[in-house]
Amino acid sequence: MLDELASVLERDGNTHWGSLMRNARARLLNSDYLGIEHLLSAYGGMGSLTDVVLGQSYKDGAIEWKPECDALNERFTVLSSKAWELANAIKRSQ
Incomplete structure (x- = not known):
């Protein structure tokens, strides 16, 4: 899950969160x-x-959106939500 989340982030140029x-x-x-x-x-x-x-x-000082931004953000949301849920489940079990 985290590997795929990192890949999604890094493919979009977000190396900070991908590295985390x-x-x-x-x-x-x-x-x-x-x-x-x-x-x-x-x-x-x-x-x-x-x-x-x-x-x-x-x-030129304006935001431009990639054509696939909706699908990209949807995948990111699913992965990050699932990662949070799993991490919290592990934390509660400790």
């Missing part, structure tokens, strides 16, 4: 519970993952 997802995934693969905390810290608050909108760029 890959880091959380690596921690979880190493059975490091901090991966859950790391992932959940990305959600909520100003400038968080929940504020990300994919498929846009700036040209």
Whole structure:
């Protein structure tokens, strides 16, 4: 899930959030519970993952939208919501 989420983010040029997802995934693969905390810290608050909108760029001071932006954002929303749900389920089980 996190690998696919990172790929979606990185394909749109969002290396910051993509890197965070890959880091959380690596921690979880190493059975490091901090991966859950790391992932959940990305959600909520100003400038968080929940504020990300994919498929846009700036040209001459104006926002331009990629033709596939609706599908891209829909996939991103599904993946990020599922990642949050799974991380919270793991946190509650601890």
